[in-house]
Amino acid sequence: MQEQHFSLTSFVPDVSLLFSSGDPKQLTAITFVVIAGLLLYFLIKLLREFHIAKRRTAHVAALVEGVDKAQLPTVYRELRARARERSETVGDLWNEFHESLVYSERDDRVYNTLDAGHFFNPYSLARGLTDNRQLAAVPGFLTAIGVIGTFAGLQMGLSGLDLSSGDVQVLIDGIKGMIQGASVAFISSLWGVLASVLFNAMEKSAERQVRSRIADLQNRLDYLFPRITAEHSLREIQEQSAQSTEALQGLAERIGDKMQEALVQSSQAIRSGLEESLERILAPALAKLAENAEDNSRAMLERLTDTFLDRVGSQADAQRDALAGASNSINQAIESLADNLKTSGQAQQEREERMSGKMDELLGRVVGEFERQVGSMGTVEADRARRMQEQLKASEEARQQHEARMSSEVTGLLQNVVSTFGQQAEAIGAADAQRTQKLTEQLEALGGVSERLADLKTSFGELVDAHRATIDANRKNTVAMAETTRQFDAFAKNIDQATTKLASGVDGALESAGQVSNAAQQTVLQAQQLLEQGGQLSSRLNEVITEVREISKYSNGGLETVEQYLRQSQEHLKEHVAELKESVQSLLDEYADRVKSQTVERLSTWNEQTEQFTRSMVDSVKLIQDVIDEMEAKGRPAANAYR
Template sequence: MMELLKHLWPNFTSLTLGTTEALSAWFWIVMATIAAGCIVFLLLDWFRFKVRMRALGSLLEGQNRENLALNRRETLQKALTLKSTGIGALWREFDDSLVSSSDHKQLFNTLDAEQFFNPRTLASGLTSSRLLASLPGFLVGLGVLATFVGLTIGLSKLKLDSHAGVEQLRSGIDVMIQGAAVAFMTSVWGVFFSLLLNFIEKLVERFALSQIHALQHRIDSLYQLIPAEQSLVHIADYSRESKEALQELHERIGDRLQENLAGMGDAMQQAMTDALNNIMAPAIQTLISTSSQQSTQMLEKLVGNFMSGITSAGREQGNLMQQAAADVNAAVGGMTARLNQLSHTLSDQQTRQLEGSQQQNRQFEEQLGRIASAAEQSQQQTESRFNELMTDLTSQLNSQLGSAQRRDEERQTMVERLLAEASASQSALLDRVTNSSREQLQALSEAGNQRHDNLEKMFSRLMTNLNAQLDSQMGAAEQREQERSLRHEHQQASSFAQHQQQVSALAEASAAQQHALEETVGKLLNNFGEQMAGQGQQSEQREQSRQQRFNEQLESMTMQQQELLKGIASAVQVTQQQSRQMAEQHQQLMGGLQQASDAAFASSRHMDNSANQLGLLSTNVRQAAELLGQRLESVTQRIESAGTQNAQLATQLNSQAEVLAKLQQALLDSAQRFEQAAGEARNGFGEMRSHQQEFLIGVRGEFTALGEALRKQVEGVEQQAEQWLRAYAGEVRQQVHERMDQWNKETLSFANTMHAAVQAISNVVDELEAH
């Protein structure tokens, strides 16, 4: 299944190449973009439809037939304030068609809900869009267009004349096949996108219509429908009853009105006379007597209360002034005692801060000693680890070089044995080939020994990769040599021509093998040289970057230390300024308290004239004393917190200064060690580069000599290969011509069947659009 999908999936990597595959990919992108755009617009219309339906559902939520008339105005206002476009105006039109009952407790509908809430007003984009309905046919048309374009391109590139060569015929067939692939793949995708879009559009339309019908039934069930004929019948009945009632009503109203007016006049006259005689006379007399007595009594009580209140107020004010004076004296004494206590606490805190700073200095010195010992231990561990890694590296290199030498010797013995067996049954030419191969293997063994002597200090990673590649190449060479030897044993009874062909094939294969081996070894050596040079440059760059980072860290640490000192100095200045402000506030409070006491003594002398003012003054003095106590407590707390902060800042400053000094010394030591290590690494890489250059020069000279020897042997083989290729070209041309004739016949029949299939698909699409 996945293989079929791979054949149908376009190749997007060839969009910019201008081939038929790029054309198919572009057609697929256009059709996919159109289908995706249609689906997006369809989803947007569905979202707008759902918003309208939710808005209408919110208007009908909680409604029943009993409260429709009561909530009519609120429902209309809610509909007009909705954010959904068109719902407010639509509901207002529906509300205009509603009528209420005679008791205004029920609402009735004069028109069906379908007149207002239908697919045209709620889902016009889903049910009435002509563009959306025509897009599936448009996608099918694009697929058919791509079909004919692909077939046209494929047939136009096919050249069937008699002078066309094999390559031209092969390229024409490739283009024709690619064009056919474009044609039928784009047709398949066009029909698929058309069916997918049509299915989604019909499904969404069905869901929308079902929800609209449900809304119509819900509205019709809430608002009962009243036909116009029924309204006319009710109007006729009500008009007849009202006419009969009006004819009897005016006679009854006239009779009752005359009777009520006559009785009302007599009753009102009699009632007013009786009320005046019975009520007003005794009330006036009692009012005069009681008012005179009450006025005299009230005056006496007011005068007595006034005199007693004045005397009691004077006594209370005197007591309050005495109490206020005592409170003021006590507050002044308490304030002086607290100030003395505050000065003692500040001095004690300063002494404790000095002792704490000395103790922290001693602790910090001990910590620095432990850190220095730990650093020395870690340095010793790293040195021991480096020595272990170097020993492991040298042992691995020695083992790998020994295994490579053993494999070379084994290969050499195996090839010598095979060549000795084959030399007994072959001619002098085979002897020369075996001698040349033996010399080649000896040269390879000598090169391996020289490589063993020169590459003792190389990295294990590079040597493993190089040995793996050499093993694979030598294994392939051994397999080919074994196959050749077996062929020689089986074909000894054949003619000398067959021996000659085998010799030429062997020479050609050996030349190709030698050429490939020369290229691979040259590439490996070049890559190895480039890697070693790159590693040397990278090590130098890393050393420079480490030195640069170290300098930057030192500069940043010095800057941070300076900023920390500045911050501590500014904090100390701020604390001093706060202490000065608090002292000024103390002085101001003392002055205000002295003024309040003077005012209290002055006001006590004038107690008789300002009793009310003295009461207010006593309360103000009490409040001032309380406020003074609160402020003194807050001031003492702030001074204590400032002292603790100063102590902490001093300790932190001392500790950080010592840490920075030790850290700077440690960084200087590590920088010196890094410089020594970088110098040793640089010397090692220089020696490795010189050994590598010598090895490359020797290998290049050997391979150039081998290449010249093999080039002479290959020249004779090329002539015979040319004759074989000419014969092969004639046979291929004849076979291709026959197969192309058969291909043309099958292609014409296939095109006819596809044309019929496309017509059938177009008919099916037309029927779908008609339905």
């Protein structure tokens, strides 16, 4: 046998044989060109997506290049406009990132509420490279094309083998064709696998570089914009609350001190003002009152004396006139009545005694009246002075009580102010939270009420439309099931033809398939009947809905019962349709299982026969090879002898 030499050039297909028909290597050239073309196309697309991802990442990185934390409070708003100038995609991403930034005036820093990876990640910057399912499937495409070429080459090699011929040369030519086809087939698989490995390596390398750049960008942004967490915010709120509490306490103390000072000053001012007012008002009044009392007493005494003297003078004059008249009368009586002198003298004496008693009594009364008036004037003046003193004393006591009461009230007021500030500082957070929660609940309740009113307004119309749509859907399902029945008939015919070609034993399967098809048709008829019943039920429901609408004009109380009845009717209709679907699905599943089992059985039989045929073919090939080796062994001595 000749020595076989191997070379790597045998792996390279001859592209010049691409258009030469009849050569087995043409298939290798075609497969190679297809694999190379697809590899080149997807490599260009990979490089394009890689360039786009690098450019977007570079644009974002250029925005913060040369910027430190101290400059951010003044330039972070300008970065938004600069990002929009570079690229629309980068501008949109930076706009979303800018909305999450928070400026803190306390430490003059810019914080971020979310990580940079939430906005700048492989999905947002390199979606066409890292999440491209088409590029991810390219290695599989290339390998599949190579495998297709392999099977095509094997088929071409096996098609040239004629085992029915008894000629040895024909068998040898067939074996050579089979071997050439196998070589062509394996070269196609080789190039498919090589192209797949090459593309996969380049794709993973590009993805790794892009992810590395994006990770560096995320670290840079997280360094420039530290994230502010909820715990940090709560801690700051707690510190501010503590500072507010301390400030309120200090403010309460200062307010108390100031109010005490103001009270002391006001008390002193009130006391000095009262003293000055009393001195300015009461002193002249008392002096004037004393002067008036003295003048009044003197004038009263003078008036009483004048009155007494006037009355005594008038009485004396009257008495004198009476005495003169009496003397005249006496003289006349003495002259006229000398006889009665003694009697008249006695009567005159008695009258004089009575007159003297009356004069004494009148004088005593006048004197007593005068003394009584003088005493009453003294008592009145004494009472007036005593009452004035008591009023001054009561006024001083009332002023002192008022000052004490004002002091206690101010102290209590300060305590109430301090306690009120503390309670308000403690309850302000809870009150705001409750108020916000109540407002949110009220808004949600109002939204739910408005939605419920809108739903109630359109519920009956939608129910009628839903029933009509259900009727149309049932009719469409009837048409679809009839079409499915026709497809099953065609499928049964195709199975009949296929099973006729496989083996004669498939006739029983076709008969059973026909029976199942008939059963399916019967099921479809039953389904149509059920759908007709459903249509009748839907029409009845429409009539019921019409009646309910008429009744609802007169009675609103039965709406809930009617709605419940309609829902039950709709549920019953859905249950009927679901049972119909389940019955049809079960029949179809049973039919598919039967066809599948019979097909698998026939295919397994065909595989066994094919394997037996393949074994017999392999045995024949081995036998032919042994015969050829034996012929070559026997032919060598003859050839040597001939030489």
